[in-house]
Amino acid sequence: MSIENFNGERLKAARTIRCLSSTELAKLIGVSKQAIWQFENQGKVQPKPENLFILAQKLNFPTSFFLEENWQDVSAGNCFYRAGSSITKKQKEAQKQLNIIRGKMYSFLDEYIEFPSLNLFQLSKEDHLSDDIIENLAEDARNYYNMEDLPIGNMINFMENNGILLSQFLLPDVKFDAVSQFISIDGLKKIPITPYNAAIPSFCRVQFTLAHELGHWILGHMDSDEDSLSTEDYKENEHDANLFASSFLLPRDAFLKDLPQNPNLYVFVELKKKWRVSIQAMIYRAHYLGRINYNQYQYLMKQISKNGWRTHEPLDDEFIIPKPTLLRKAIEMLVDQNVITKKDLLSKLKLHCGSLNIDMYEELAGLPKGYLNITTTTEPKILLKK
Numbered sequence: 001m002s003i004e005n006f007n008g009e010r011l012k013a014a015r016t017i018r019c020l021s022s023t024e025l026a027k028l029i030g031v032s033k034q035a036i037w038q039f040e041n042q043g044k045v046q047p048k049p050e051n052l053f054i055l056a057q058k059l060n061f062p063t064s065f066f067l068e069e070n071w072q073d074v075s076a077g078n079c080f081y082r083a084g085s086s087i088t089k090k091q092k093e094a095q096k097q098l099n100i101i102r103g104k105m106y107s108f109l110d111e112y113i114e115f116p117s118l119n120l121f122q123l124s125k126e127d128h129l130s131d132d133i134i135e136n137l138a139e140d141a142r143n144y145y146n147m148e149d150l151p152i153g154n155m156i157n158f159m160e161n162n163g164i165l166l167s168q169f170l171l172p173d174v175k176f177d178a179v180s181q182f183i184s185i186d187g188l189k190k191i192p193i194t195p196y197n198a199a200i201p202s203f204c205r206v207q208f209t210l211a212h213e214l215g216h217w218i219l220g221h222m223d224s225d226e227d228s229l230s231t232e233d234y235k236e237n238e239h240d241a242n243l244f245a246s247s248f249l250l251p252r253d254a255f256l257k258d259l260p261q262n263p264n265l266y267v268f269v270e271l272k273k274k275w276r277v278s279i280q281a282m283i284y285r286a287h288y289l290g291r292i293n294y295n296q297y298q299y300l301m302k303q304i305s306k307n308g309w310r311t312h313e314p315l316d317d318e319f320i321i322p323k324p325t326l327l328r329k330a331i332e333m334l335v336d337q338n339v340i341t342k343k344d345l346l347s348k349l350k351l352h353c354g355s356l357n358i359d360m361y362e363e364l365a366g367l368p369k370g371y372l373n374i375t376t377t378t379e380p381k382i383l384l385k386k
Helices: 008-017 022-029 033-040 049-059 063-067 089-109 131-144 155-161 203-218 231-249 252-258 265-275 279-288 294-306 326-336 342-353 358-365
Strands: 074-082 165-168 178-185 189-196
Touching: 008 033, 008 049, 008 063, 008 089, 022 033, 022 049, 049 063, 074 089, 089 165, 089 178, 089 189, 089 326, 089 342, 089 358, 131 231, 155 165, 155 203, 165 326, 178 203, 189 203, 203 231, 231 279, 252 265, 265 279, 265 294, 279 294, 326 342, 326 358, 342 358
Parallel strands: 165 189
Antiparallel strands: 074 178, 178 189
16 A cells, blocks of 8 residues: 655655665665655655655654645755855755745744844945955944944844844754855745854854854855855855954954953953953954964964863853744744634644644744643642632
8 A cells, every 4th residue: 555645855855854865764764775766756656654654753754744745935045054164965955954944934924923124234246355345344234233333242133133034953963053045935035044053062153153144144145056166265255254253243443442462361351251252263353453463373372272262261151152032932922922822833834834743843943842732631720718
């Protein structure tokens, strides 16, 4: 007996999200690689019910996910990855599929919620973005966003307030920090999405990672496909995004005003409290701006290593790492204000995003674990006797 409405493309999507090759999935469920290929190519061979159950179990998707039609109204744009040289092709494809689901979830919630509009600083078209031009662009961007010379307290809030949807990775064992991509719904609405690695160990690294991604958005890198770039062009884009992030987080004049001549390591520790940027990034910035020479820079970086601060700096434990809020707040608002019940919400999420396990909806939206669980029993009510 076969499953007549089995959708092979949904199997491929689920396998892609779990970062599995056809060979790896075949070994997991005890069939041949050829069988997986046949399952994924509709019209060839469809799995027996027992194989569908095993596929769903190993891939951690409901069986109904594999029986649903494909999304017809969504497409994914070009991607840019922070530390892209360390990402595998399987991880890239997984992020693309997850971003499509994120886009579908956002599009559904957008029917009820007035999300912040996309508000990106627009740069003038330049033939070549020199370092000086990028430095000035970062200053112009700060003026555009009315930041004055103040530190940026939270890049997550900043980007979400300006219409960029943030989310955290669901992938295990990833070695890259973030990815940015447009998801298009119905060919009209473009949703800018920047998921980042939930395993980033410090607040300051999250700050720089997201400022780097903002650089990709503002500098026009999303207009080109990362995969089509030469190695030299890719490195140049990464350099430009890093310089933008550094200039945006540490505005030249204000930072130099705070920085004494010949600063020692502990001056940077104190400045970290204000600017909320890593000590290493501030040392690099001080050298780039000419406040310290190369020998001083080398000495300070050696002191960083000597003190064991390469991966864990002073104050890292004092800054709480925030999480994205847009999707979570949207769902909580709909439920708390009785616009929709959790039961109906799950039905609509299934309709728009596909049948996923509850924990996957929760992870994608940044909801507390168990938030969407629905039970039919409540605690007994007792009253005092009069």
